[in-house]
Amino acid sequence: MQRSCRIIxxxxxxxxxxxSMPLTVQAQPVALVSTQQLLATEQVNADRERIRELLARTEVRDQLVGLGVEPAEVEARVAALSDSEVRQMAERLDSMPAGANAVVGALLTVFIILLVTDLLGLTKVFPFTR
Known part of the structure; x- marks a missing residue:
């Protein structure tokens, strides 16, 4: 009897x-991604990379350091930009003339973005905004 209980x-x-386990697994609802959505995502990634490359230039870094902005802070800020902000910044870069004015304009754009986020209290880059 005990032997059969050990087996049973x-x-x-x-x-x-x-x-008690369910026999079927329910599939998670997944939406299809359109070609336009995929291309928009790729375009935003390309624009973000172009902004990073521009900010990686030595003359741009020197001017940012001269303004009191650390390069690591700029990298973090570019990574935190929303897709629409990246798109706007890339459009401004496209509309600027080539040459030294483009670097100054890009620096001015980054400075304004940093200043606005500082005034909103999201960051603490510039001490004069407190």
Whole structure:
């Protein structure tokens, strides 16, 4: 009797556990991604990379340091930009003439973005905004 209970007990426990599990797995709802959405995402990533490359130039970094902005802070800020902000910044870069004015304009744009976020209290880059 005890020998048969040793065999039957694990089988009964296993059958109860397996019986309480659902037999089907429900699929998670997933929306299809349109071509326009995919291309927009790729364009934003390309624009963000172009902004990073511009800010990685030595003359841009020197001017930012001269304004009191650390390069690590700029990198973090570019990474935190929303897609629409990246798009706006890239459009401004496209509309600027080539040459030294573009660097100054890009610096001015970054400075304004940093200043606005500082005034809103989101960051603490410039001490004169407190």
């Amino acid at each position: 007990n694990p089988v009964l426990i296993l059958s109860l556990v397996m019986g």
